[in-house]
Amino acid sequence: MIGIATFFSHFGAIRFRQDCQSRGVxxxxxxxxxxxxxxxxxxxxxxxxxxxxxxxxxxxxxxVTDSGYRVLYRAEG
Amino acid sequence: xxxxxxxPVALAAGLGIGVIAAVLVLLGNPANMGxxxxxxxxxxxxxxxxxxxxxxxxxxPEIIGLVLGSLMLALVRKEWSPKGGSAPMTRFVLGFFxxxxxxxxxxxxxxxxxxxAGGDGNALFGLAGFVAGILCGVFFxxxxxxxxxxxxxxxxEGTVLPAIMVAxxxxxxxxxxxxxxxxxxxxxxxxxLLISLAAGLIVGAIAQRTRLCxxxxxxxxxLFRETRLLLAFVAIFAAALVCNAAFGNFHPGFxxxxxxxxxxxxxxxxxxxxxxGCVLLGGCxxxxxxxxGEGNADSAVxxxxxxxxxxxxxxxxxxxxxxxxxxxxxxxxILGLVVVTVIACLNTFKKEN
Numbered sequence: 001m002i003g004i005a006t007f008f009s010h011f012g013a014i015r016f017r018q019d020c021q022s023r024g025v026x027x028x029x030x031x032x033x034x035x036x037x038x039x040x041x042x043x044x045x046x047x048x049x050x051x052x053x054x055x056x057x058x059x060x061x062x063x064v065t066d067s068g069y070r071v072l073y074r075a076e077g
Numbered sequence: 078x079x080x081x082x083x084x085p086v087a088l089a090a091g092l093g094i095g096v097i098a099a100v101l102v103l104l105g106n107p108a109n110m111g112x113x114x115x116x117x118x119x120x121x122x123x124x125x126x127x128x129x130x131x132x133x134x135x136x137x138p139e140i141i142g143l144v145l146g147s148l149m150l151a152l153v154r155k156e157w158s159p160k161g162g163s164a165p166m167t168r169f170v171l172g173f174f175x176x177x178x179x180x181x182x183x184x185x186x187x188x189x190x191x192x193x194a195g196g197d198g199n200a201l202f203g204l205a206g207f208v209a210g211i212l213c214g215v216f217f218x219x220x221x222x223x224x225x226x227x228x229x230x231x232x233x234e235g236t237v238l239p240a241i242m243v244a245x246x247x248x249x250x251x252x253x254x255x256x257x258x259x260x261x262x263x264x265x266x267x268x269x270l271l272i273s274l275a276a277g278l279i280v281g282a283i284a285q286r287t288r289l290c291x292x293x294x295x296x297x298x299x300l301f302r303e304t305r306l307l308l309a310f311v312a313i314f315a316a317a318l319v320c321n322a323a324f325g326n327f328h329p330g331f332x333x334x335x336x337x338x339x340x341x342x343x344x345x346x347x348x349x350x351x352x353x354g355c356v357l358l359g360g361c362x363x364x365x366x367x368x369x370g371e372g373n374a375d376s377a378v379x380x381x382x383x384x385x386x387x388x389x390x391x392x393x394x395x396x397x398x399x400x401x402x403x404x405x406x407x408x409x410x411i412l413g414l415v416v417v418t419v420i421a422c423l424n425t426f427k428k429e430n
Contacts, residue, residue, distance in 0.1 A: 009223030
């Protein structure tokens with residue numbers, strides 16, 4: 001699957017990308033797509049499975065589908 | 078909006094905003110000041126008596142429109158979301174010193190572009206400092222800087238700043254005697270109320286849609302080689318430049334530029350402080366207004382920081398004038414650079430505390 005994770009901080013994205021790459025999941029940091037959010041931070045686009053327990057810096061994880069985004073995880077609060 | 082459409086939309090937005098800014102000058106706003114978030118917030122501070130610098134007192138409808146335009150489009154697009162709780166007092170202090178930096182230079186990043194488009198070469202020093210400040214901020218971002226997460230808040234929290242903007246609009250329309258309006262100087266120069274308000278509403282909506290942000294443009298280019306936001310500002314510059322030339326408002330040079338001074342070092346250091354602070358805040362003053370309209374209480378607190386910073390700048394002689402920077406202003410900018418660096422360090426290297 002292709003997924004996109006958004007974060008509460010830029011550094012959270014950098015750490016997530018490193019974690020993906022250490023698991024052999026290709027990942028790239030980039031600006032958050034406009035159609036995903038009106039916020040303007042850093043997201044990570046990855047090709048593979050998301051982590052079973054997303055770290056606390058993760059705001060949400062979505063799967064990119066032909067019909068749009070499907071939410072897989074969203075931080076509480 | 079998919080990725081392929083984002084660039085043309087951003088370019089069109091930039092062109093439209095550049096034209097609007099130039100037309101506002103034609104209709105009465107001060108030269109090279111179709112929009113200036115710092116100057117306009119400063120004028121509002123004066124108008125409600127937070128400072129008594131008589132030439133810079135006016136409730137600028139553009140600021141009101143920016144917040145309300147963003148609010149309206151966010152509501153239509155179901156993106157309005159009250160949230161906050163991410164180090165609000167730190168954001169207040171950052172907003173305060175961003176304003177100190179802007180008033181050293183005499184303009185926000187937006188006006189820096191408009192000054193360039195009017196031929197003001199002094200803004201080149203500001204741009205150099207601004208980029209340097211952003212690079213400082215990016216250094217800390219990559220080292221782990223964070224003001225921690227935001228949280229969903231009650232609806233009322235997200236409506237406070239827009240409600241204040243509506244109250245300001247009422248005060249502007251009624252013009253009661255306790256509100257100060259400049260009789261001369263930059264504050265006395267303004268486009269008609271409804272046109273200024275409409276311009277603000279349009280630009281606010283455009284900025285909400287495109288996430289326009291001068292800091293974000295340079296930051297994204299440095300971090301990702303992403304040029305979309307940066308090109309939007311190039312489009313603002315190009316459109317304003319063409320309009321200024323057509324309207325006879327393009328006067329290239331350094332000396333005698335409108336509402337500007339020629340001290341290159343302090344132009345640069347002022348915008349360095351602004352750029353550094355804005356990266357730590359996550360956006361330029363324009364972006365803070367737009368996020369406030371979307372319900373972001375942290376950005377609203379930042380706007381209050383800008384307002385108080387403007388009041389201090391004029392109450393204590395920190396703001397520059399056409400004659401140049403003041404000694405107190407230079408001290409305040411140096412203090413600001415120190416404070417912003419300390420904030421960056423505390424939120425980068427001691428995150429667990």
